[in-house]
Amino acid sequence: MTTASRAMTQLASWPDLSEARPSCGTGRALRSPGAExxxxxxxxxxxxxxxxxxIHHFESxxxxxxAIRLVPGSHWMTVxxxxxxxxxxxxxxxxxxxxxxHGRPDPDGTPPPPCNDHLSAVLAPQHADSG
Structure with missing residues (x-):
């Protein structure tokens, strides 16, 4: 069993999450009542x-x-x-x-912001020894 499938199994048991088709069309997704x-x-x-x-609040x-990859301006992070x-x-x-x-559901009719799956400009973490 892969690490992602173990994580999916654990998260699928959370009462606030349910399995859904991902808006990007790739893989599997979990969503809350208000958002992917x-x-x-x-x-x-x-x-x-x-x-x-x-993301901005916790960016540093x-x-x-x-384990984290951030894309500038994205509402998503890759783990x-x-x-x-x-x-x-x-x-x-x-x-x-x-x-x-919580309390900020996606507006009806508005598609969720795109995930990072199809973006190629993913930034690597910054390390003190790089540069």
């Missing part, structure tokens, strides 16, 4: 709809994680799931995403 929350694109890569506001911390610690990180971030979307 997570897209599982591969056995190790997941896009999480944290919201641009929350997120950039230090080797690489390599080990159980990455799954734990995803669980925490999904909880934050649910809080970010």
């Amino acid at each position: 929350i997570v897209h599982f694109h591969s056995g190790r890569r997941v896009d999480l709809h944290l919201t641009a506001r929350m 911390d997120l950039r230090h994680s080797t 690489r799931l390599e080990c159980d610690t990455d799954i734990d990180l995803l669980m925490t971030l999904v909880s934050v995403a649910l809080q970010a979307h």
